[in-house]
Amino acid sequence: MTFTLSDKDQEMLQGAHGPAVKMAMSILARMAEVAGAKELLDITGAHIDSTVYIGDAGLEFAERLASLGAKVAVPTTLNVSGLDEHHWKEWAVPPLWAKQAQRQMVAYQSMGTIPTWTCAPYQTEMKPKFGQQIAWGESNAIVFANSVIGARTERYPDMFDVCCAVTGRAPAIGLHLTENRAGKILLKLKDIPEALQMGDDFYPVLGHYLGKITLDRIPVIEGMSMIPNDDQLKALGAAAASSGAVALFHIVGVTPEAPTVEAAFQGHAPQETIIVTMDILRQARLELTHTDNTKLDMVVLGSPHFSLAEFKQLAPLVAGKKKHVGVKFLVTSSRAMTQLAQQAGFLDQLKEFGAQLTVDTCILTTPMLPKEIEFLMTNSAKFAYYAPGLLNKKIAFGSLADCVNSAIVGEIVRDETLWKK
Amino acid sequence: MEKIKLIGKPVIAGNASGVALVSREPLSFWGGYDWKSGEITDRRHPLSGENAKGKVLVVPFTRGSSTTTAVLLEAIREGTAPVAIITTATDFFFALASVVAGELYEKSFPLIALSESDFDLLKTGDQIEITKDGELIIEQRN
Numbered sequence: 001m002t003f004t005l006s007d008k009d010q011e012m013l014q015g016a017h018g019p020a021v022k023m024a025m026s027i028l029a030r031m032a033e034v035a036g037a038k039e040l041l042d043i044t045g046a047h048i049d050s051t052v053y054i055g056d057a058g059l060e061f062a063e064r065l066a067s068l069g070a071k072v073a074v075p076t077t078l079n080v081s082g083l084d085e086h087h088w089k090e091w092a093v094p095p096l097w098a099k100q101a102q103r104q105m106v107a108y109q110s111m112g113t114i115p116t117w118t119c120a121p122y123q124t125e126m127k128p129k130f131g132q133q134i135a136w137g138e139s140n141a142i143v144f145a146n147s148v149i150g151a152r153t154e155r156y157p158d159m160f161d162v163c164c165a166v167t168g169r170a171p172a173i174g175l176h177l178t179e180n181r182a183g184k185i186l187l188k189l190k191d192i193p194e195a196l197q198m199g200d201d202f203y204p205v206l207g208h209y210l211g212k213i214t215l216d217r218i219p220v221i222e223g224m225s226m227i228p229n230d231d232q233l234k235a236l237g238a239a240a241a242s243s244g245a246v247a248l249f250h251i252v253g254v255t256p257e258a259p260t261v262e263a264a265f266q267g268h269a270p271q272e273t274i275i276v277t278m279d280i281l282r283q284a285r286l287e288l289t290h291t292d293n294t295k296l297d298m299v300v301l302g303s304p305h306f307s308l309a310e311f312k313q314l315a316p317l318v319a320g321k322k323k324h325v326g327v328k329f330l331v332t333s334s335r336a337m338t339q340l341a342q343q344a345g346f347l348d349q350l351k352e353f354g355a356q357l358t359v360d361t362c363i364l365t366t367p368m369l370p371k372e373i374e375f376l377m378t379n380s381a382k383f384a385y386y387a388p389g390l391l392n393k394k395i396a397f398g399s400l401a402d403c404v405n406s407a408i409v410g411e412i413v414r415d416e417t418l419w420k421k
Numbered sequence: 422m423e424k425i426k427l428i429g430k431p432v433i434a435g436n437a438s439g440v441a442l443v444s445r446e447p448l449s450f451w452g453g454y455d456w457k458s459g460e461i462t463d464r465r466h467p468l469s470g471e472n473a474k475g476k477v478l479v480v481p482f483t484r485g486s487s488t489t490t491a492v493l494l495e496a497i498r499e500g501t502a503p504v505a506i507i508t509t510a511t512d513f514f515f516a517l518a519s520v521v522a523g524e525l526y527e528k529s530f531p532l533i534a535l536s537e538s539d540f541d542l543l544k545t546g547d548q549i550e551i552t553k554d555g556e557l558i559i560e561q562r563n
Binding site: 023026027030031034035036049050052054055056057058060061064137138139142154155156157158159160161211215216241242243244245287290364385386388389390392 | 432433447449451452453456462463464465482483484486487488489490491492494495497498499510511513514516517520521524525526
C-alpha cells in the first residue's frame with residue numbers, strides 16, 4: 001500500500017502555510033513513510049518532550065523552527081525544561097548551561113504552547129480523553145496516556161512531537177489504530193499479597209520487570225486484587241517505559257481497554273503467558289538498587305513529577321520529624337502541583353522536615369547535583385534505572401516510607417516485611 | 422577472513438563502512454550514550470564502556486526514553502556518532518535522528534533493518550560495508 005498525503009498535507013509540504021510548517025511537514029511525511037503509514041491523521045493535542053536541553057543540536061533545531069515562525073496547530077503542553085528558573089542558583093548548574101537551557105525554553109514557548117514544564121501532563125487540566133488522537137513525547141507520559149486514559153499516541157521521539165504539533169497531523173500507524181492496541185503477552189500475578197499491592201513500591205518493581213520481559217510487546221496483567229490509583233499506575237508505566245519500550249499496557253478490570261482478558265487481547269490468543277511470582281519480583285526489586293552499601297547523601301522523589309496526591313501521602317510521613325543533617329531530601333514536581341500542595345498546606349510539613357523542592361525540571365535533565373553527592377535513594381524505578389548512566393551516581397530503591405525513614409536515620413534502611421521470603 | 426553478503430531494508434539509505442559493535446540488547450541513548458565521547462554508558466547494558474564513535478552500531482532497537490533521538494543528534498553534530506546503525510525493526514527513533522541531521526546539517530546516516538536470522542550472524546569486530554541499496558558486505562574473522 002502506498003503512502004498518500006491529503007491536499008492540505010501537500011500544501012503544507014510545498015510551503016503554502018509558511019516555512020516552519022513546511023519544515024515540520026517534510027520531516028513528518030518522510031518519517032511517516034519510513035514507518036510504513038498509508039496516510040496522516042488529525043490530532044487534537046500534543047506534548048513536546050524536546051524542551052529538555054541536551055546540547056547545541058537540539059537548541060539549533062528549536063531555534064530554527066522558532067525563527068521560521070512556528071506556531072502549534074493544536075493545544076500543546078511542554079515537558080520538563082532543562083532549568084528550574086527560580087531555584088537553579090541554589091544548585092550546581094553552570095551559568096552557561098543555564099543560559100542555553102533557557103534559550104531552548106524560550107524557543108518552544110514562542111510557538112504558542114502551554115508552558116506546563118512537566119513530564120506528567122496528565123496531572124494538568126490538559127489531560128486528554130478516552131479515544132482522543134494525540135502526539136505525545138516523553139515515555140512515561142505516552143504509556144500513561146495510552147494505558148490509563150485510553151487516549152491514542154505512538155511512542156514519539158523528541159523533535160517529532162513538535163512536527164506533529166505544528167502541523168496538527170500524525171502518521172496513521174501503531175497505537176493510533178485500534179487493531180494495534182491488542183495485548184500480545186499475558187502476565188498472571190500469582191500469590192502476590194494484597195498488602196504488597198496496596199503499597200507504593202510494588203508498582204515500580206512490577207513495571208521494571210514488565211519492561212524487561214515484554215520489551216515492545218503489549219503486556220496484559222491479570223490477577224490484580226485491587227484497583228491501583230493513578231500514581232501507582234504512573235509508577236508502573238514509567239518503570240516499564242525505562243527498562244523496556246512499553247507504550248501501552250492493559251490491566252484486566254482496571255484500565256479502560258481491558259474490561260476482560262478477551263477484550264484486552266481483542267479476541268486473539270496471547271503469544272506467550274508468564275506467571276509472575278514473588279521470586280521474580282524480589283529479583284526485579286534487587287536490580288533497581290545500584291549500590292553495595294548503606295551510605296546516603298540524598299533522597300530524590302518525583303520521577304515522574306510528584307502529584308498532589310503524593311504530596312498528601314508524604315506530608316504525614318514527615319510531619320513533626322527532621323531529616324538527618326547529612327542527607328538532602330528533594331522533591332521534584334510541576335509548578336501547578338506545587339502550588340496546589342502549597343494551598344492545601346502540605347508544603348509546610350515538608351519544609352519543617354528539611355525537604356527542598358525543585359519545579360519544572362528533574363535531576364536527570366539538569367546538571368544540578370554537586371560532585372560530593374554520590375549516594376542517592378529514590379522510590380522511582382525510572383530514577384533508579386537512569387541515575388547510574390546519566391548522573392554516574394550510586395542509587396538505592398525503596399518505598400516512599402523507606403525513603404523518609406532513611407533520610408531521618410542518615411543511611412539506607414528498608415522495611416523488608418512484605419518482601420522477605 | 423570470510424565474506425558474506427546480506428540484503429537489508431534501507432530504512433534510511435546511504436553508504437558507510439566501519440567495524441561492527443554488536444549487542445542483542447536494545448539500547449536507550451538517553452542515559453546510555455555519552456554524546457561528548459561516543460561511549461556507551463548504560464551500566465546495565467552489555468556494551469557498557471565500549472565506544473561507538475565511527476563504528477557500525479548493531480542493536481535490535483531502542484528502548485525507553487523519548488530523548489534517544491536528541492542525544493544521537495548531538496552526537497552527529499559533535500562527530501561522535503556511529504557511522505551507521507543496523508537494527509531488526511524499523512526503528513523510528515534512530516530514523517528520525519538521521520532525517521533531522523539531514524535537514525539541519527546534511528549529515529544523515531544509513532539505517533538498515535535486517536531479518537532476525539541475518540541480524541544474528543553479525544559479530545563485534547566484523548568489517549561492514551553498507552551500500553545505498555541496503556546491501557551489507559561483511560568480512561568476518563574466523
